[in-house]
Amino acid sequence: MRGGAGVRGDVRDGREHGGVKAAGRSVRTRSRDRLAASDPGLLRLTSGLRTVGAIALTLAVLAPLGLDITHLVTGAMAAMAATFSVREKQRAAQAVTLAVGLPVALVSVSLGAVLGERVVVGDAFFVVLIFCAVYGRRFGDRGFTLGLIGFQFYFVALFVGASAARLPGVWAVLAVAFACSAAVRFVLLPVTPAGLLARLREAFRARLARLVSAQLALLDAGPDEVDGALEDVRTGTARLHETALMIQTRLEEGTPDEPTARLVQRRIADAEIAAERLGLLLLSARSTERADTLTLHLPGAPAPEVGRLPGPEEATALLRRDLLALRALVLRTGAPGTAVAHVRNRLLGYRDEENLPSAAPAVRDVFRGVGEAARAVMGLRIALDGPQDESDDTPATARSREELDAEDAAIDAGEEAERADRPTGLRRPTTRAAVQVAVGSALAIAGGELLSTDRWYWAVLTCWIVFINTASTGEILVKGYRRLLGTVFGVVVGIVLAALVGRHTWTSFALVLVLIFAMFYTAPLSYTLMSFFVTAMLGLLYTLLHTYSWEVLVLRVEETALGAACGVVAAALVLPVNTDRRTNELLGTVLERLAEVTGAAVGQLSGGPADDLLDKARELDQALGDLRSATQPLTHPVTPLRARRTTARYVVALLETCAYHARSLAATAELLPSHPSIAADPRLDGAAGRTVRNIGTIAARVADGEVTGAVETGPSIASSLGGSDGDGRYGRITGRVLRHLERLDEAVVGLARPLGVPVAPPER
Template structure:
C-alpha cells in the first residue's frame, strides 16, 4: 500500500468524511491567501498597518468557525454583516483609545451584547463573535482613524476569500462526504473484526480485549452518526420514502451498526472461531460456510456469535449495493414547503432567561479578568479577557467550564515552552516562520473538535513565532501571557461556579430527561405499528440523545474525580448505552414486522413505566454509588423474531439502575 493510501486510511479512521480536515484547511487557506494578498498590496500599492493584518486574520478564523448558515447566499449575507460589524468595532475601539476607562467599559458592553445576541439565532452568534474579536483586535493593536480604509480592505479581503474557499475551493459536497463517511464506517467494522480475530486466538479473553472492543464500538458509532447526518432520516429534513435509494442506504447504515454491535455483544460472551472471523474479513463465502459447518450445534453461544458475523457480512454487502445505486441527486434537499413564518426570537430580559444569565456570567468574568489583568499589565490585559470569554464557549455546565479553563491554561503553558524553543532555534527567519506558522494554524483547528488543549497549544506556538518575527519575543513577554491566561481562566471558572451556576447534575438531569423522552417516543411509535424508516429515525434520535448524555457526564470523570467517581460513572453510562442498543434492536425487528406490536403491548407498557421512573430520578444515578447488577446471562439470536427479547432487555437494563443502594458518594457534591 502506498503512503498516500495509508495516509487516506488513517485520516478516514480518525476523521470520518474528512470534516476536521476540511475545516482546518479552509481556515488555513483563508488566512494564508488573505495575508498574502495584503502583503502584495503592501509592497505594490501602499503600506498597511498591523491592524489590517490582525483584523483580516481574526475574521478569517472566525469566518471558518462561526459562519454556519445553511446556504451559500445566507453565508454571504453573514460575511458582509461581519465586515461591517468588524470595521465598526475596530473603529469604535480606535476612537476611544484616548479614553481608556471608557473604552474598557464599552468593551464589557460589547461582550454583553455579543453573548446575549446569540438568542436570536446562528447568524447573531457569528456576528457576536466577530464583534468581540474585532473590538479585541482594535483595543490591542490601536489603529488610528486615518487607517480606516486599510481596515476595510483587510476585512473585505478576508471575507471574500473565506467565501470563495467555502464555496469554490473547498465546498461542501454531501455525496462525496457520504462516500467518505461510509468508507470510514467500513474501515471501523474491519478494525472490530481484527480485534475479535486477535482475541479469538488467545486462550482467554483479557480485560484489555474488552476495553479495545468497546472503544472500537464507540468509534464505529461516531462514523455511523456522521454518515447518517448526510441522509434525510430525521426531523432536520423530510425523510425519504421507503424504497428510495437514500432510504435503503439509511436502513443499511442502521443495520451495519446493529450487526457490528451484536457481533461484539455475542463475542464477549463466547468468541467465534478465528477462522470464521478471517473468512468474513476476506469476504470468502466458502470459508464462512465451512467454518459454520465445523461448529455444529454443541456451543449455542459460539454458534450465535458466528451467525452474527454472517449477518454482519450480509448487511455489509447490502450496504455496498445500495451505495452503488446512489447518485448525487438522491441526496439533494427538496425545496422547503411554504409555511407560515416562525415567530421571531424575542428578548425576555429576565433572570429566568438562560441567555441573559449567560451574558451576565461572561461579562462579569471578563470584567474580573480585566481588573486583575490590568494589575499585571496595562498593555497586555486583553489576553486575560480573551481567556475569560472563550472558556465559556460551547460549555454546558460549570464543570465543563472548569475543565476548559484547565485545558486552556495547560495548552498555553506547553505552547509557550515549545514556541520559545522553536523561535530561539529558528531565529526569526521569515522563510521558516511563515510556513511553520501556517502548519500550526492548520493543526490547531484540525484538533479543535477533539482537544481544546491541543488547539491552545498550537495557537500559543504560532503567537510565539509571530513575536519572534516582530522582534519582540522575550521570556518575560511569554511569562506575562501565561499569567494573563491563568487570570482569565480562573476568573471564568470562578464565575461559572458562583454566579448563576449550572451544575453538572442539572445538565445531566436535562440529558437524562431527553434520553427518556426519545426512548418513550420510540416505544410509542412501536406500539402504534409505525413504518420501518420512522422507527429507524426514532432510534437514531435515541442514539444522539445518548451521546448528549455521555457528554453531559464527562466532567464527572476529570482528574479531581478519579478516586471516587469514574468507575461508577462508566458503569452507569454503560447501562444507558446497553439500553440504547437493545432499543435499536426493537426498532429494527418491529420495523421488519409491523403486525407484531399487539404481541408486545404489555412489555412496551412496562418499559414506558420504567422510562418514566428513570426520568423522575434523573442525575441521581450518577451521584449515588450502587451495586450495579450483573448483566443478565442472555444472548441475542440473530433471527427475526426477537423483538420480545429486545423489549425484555430494555426493561432489564432500566431495572439495573434501581439495584439496592450501597453508600452515598458525594450526593450533595455535584459539579
C-alpha cells in the same frame, strides 16, 4: 465448507481479481482508509487546510503591496477569524454570512481602534459587545457567527494596536482577508453537503472494517491479551457510533430528498447494530458464562473469563476465515466482480439454518451474526450506490435482496413534531450564558488591567472561550484547567521558537501557518493541545510585531489563569447551573427518550400502529451524547471524587447498553411490514410494560428526589409470554427480540441501584 485453507484462498482470489492494478492501489487505498477512519469526513483536515489556505492567500496578496508587518499580521488574523467563524452547512448560507460579516468586522475593528485608548468607555462597550455576541447564538448559526466576528475583530484591533488614523488601511486589509477566505472556501477547497456526506460514509465503512479487525483479534486473543483486545472492540464500537451520529446530523442537507435521507439513516443504523451484535456474540462464545452487553460499553471493565472457542477446531478456522471475508466485503463494498459476489453469497448463506456449520450453539450464533452483518453491508451498498448486478445471486442472496427492497418501499417520510416546551427569559441558555460571560468579562477586565494595561484583553479572551460550548460550572472549570495547562506548555515552546527564528519574518509566518493548521486539526480531539498550539503561535506573532519578551509570555499565563478564574466565578455565582443539576436534566431527557423508543417499538411489535422509530432513536442518541459530554467534569482523571467518577461512568455505560437494545428493538419493529420471519405478538405489550414503567419510575426519581416509587422485578419476559415459540427462527416473536427485551429489562433494573431508586422484590 473449507477450513483454514479457505482463508488464504479467499484472500488470493480477491487479489488476483484486481491483478496488478489492484496491487498497485492497495497502499493508496489503505492510506485513504486510515485517514478516513481517523478523521471522519476529513472535517479536521478541511478545517485546517481552509484556514491555512486563507491566511497564505491573504499574505500572498498583501506582501507585494509593501505593507508593514502590522498590516500583514492583521490580515492573517482576519483571514483566520473569517474562515473558522462560519458554521452554516449550505454554501449559499455561508456566502450570505460572509457578505454580512464583512461590515460587522469593519464596524467592530473601527470601534476597537477608536475606543481602545478610552479606558472606561472602551471597557464598558467591550462588555456590552460580549453580551450581544453571546446572546446572538439564540438566532442560529448566523447569529452565532456574526457575534463571534464582532468579538474577534474588536480583539484584533486591541492586539495589533489599531488607531483611528490607520483605519483606511486596516479596512482594505479586512476586505482582502474576507475575499481570500471566500476564494478558499468556494473555489480552492469547496465542500458540498453531498460531498461531505459521501466522505462521512467512507469513514463509516473504514471504521466498520476496523471494528471487524478488532473482533478478529478478540477471536484469537489469549488469556493475557483478551483485556486489550476487548478494549479495542469497545473503542471501535464507540467510534463507529460516533460516525453514525455525524452522518445523521448531515443527512438532511446532503441527500436530495427526505425518503433518501431516511433510507440511508436506516441502513447506517442496521450496519451499526449488526456490527455491535456480532462483537457481543463473539465475546459470549469465548466466555465461560454469558457476556453482558455492559462489557462493551463500560470503559476499563474487565473481560469475562475466556477459553478456546467451544466445538471443533475446524469451526474456529472457518469463523476466522469468514471474519476476514466480512472485513474484505466491507472494504470492497463498491467493487464489482465475481470474487466479491462469491464472498457475499457465502456469508449471506449463514442466515439459513441449513448452511450453518456443525458447532456449539454459541458458535453457531456467531455465524448467524456474520450473516446478518453481511446483509447489513449489502443493504448499505444498495442504499448508497443504487441497484446492483444480481446475476451472481444465490437463492439466499436473492431472498435477502427482496427483504431489503420490501423494507425500502415501506419507509415513510413522516414529519417530525416540534417540541413546544422551551425555556424563556433568564432560563434560556443563551440569555443565561450572555449574562454570565458579561459579568465574567467585567471581572477579567478589572483584574487584567491590574496585571497589565496593555495585555488585559487576554484575560477577557480566556473568559469568553471557556464559556463556548459549555453549560455548567463543572464544564467551565474543566475547560479553564485544560486551557491553562496548554498555555503553560505553549509558553515554553513559544520561547524556543522565538529564539530560533529571531527576526526572520517569512520563516516566522511559515511556522505560524504550521501551528495554525495543528491548532485546527487537533481542536476536536484535545482542547489542551489546541491551547498549546495557540500559545506557541502567539509567541511567534509577538516576535513578528517586535513585542516579544519573556515577560510578555509569562504575562500570557497569568492573564489566562485570571480569565479562567473569572469565568468559573461568574458561572458559580451568576445564574449558576451546577454539574449535578445539568446532568440530572440531561439524564431525565435520556430516560424520556429511552421510554419513547422502547414504548413505540414494543407497541409496534405488539401489533400497534407504525411510529417514527428512526427519528425517536436518533433523538435518544443525541440526548445520550449530550449527557456523555456533560459528565466529563465528573469522569475527568483529576477529579478528587473517585466514587462519583466510577458511578458516572457506570450509569453512562448502562444507558449506552439500554440505548443499544432500544435501537435494536426499533430496527426490528420497522421490519414488521416486510420481513417474513417477524410478526406482531399482542402479548409483548403486557410482558414488556414493566420495563417501560420502570424507566418512567427512574425518570421521576431523577426529576424529583422525593418520589418514592420502586422499580418492579419479576419473572423473565420470555416466561411471561406463556410458552412462546419465539426461540425458533420463524416463530411469531424471534429469539432476538426476546433477548433484547430481557437485556434491556436487566439494564434498567441495574440502573436503578446507582441512582438510588428502590428495587421492589418480585411478588410471589
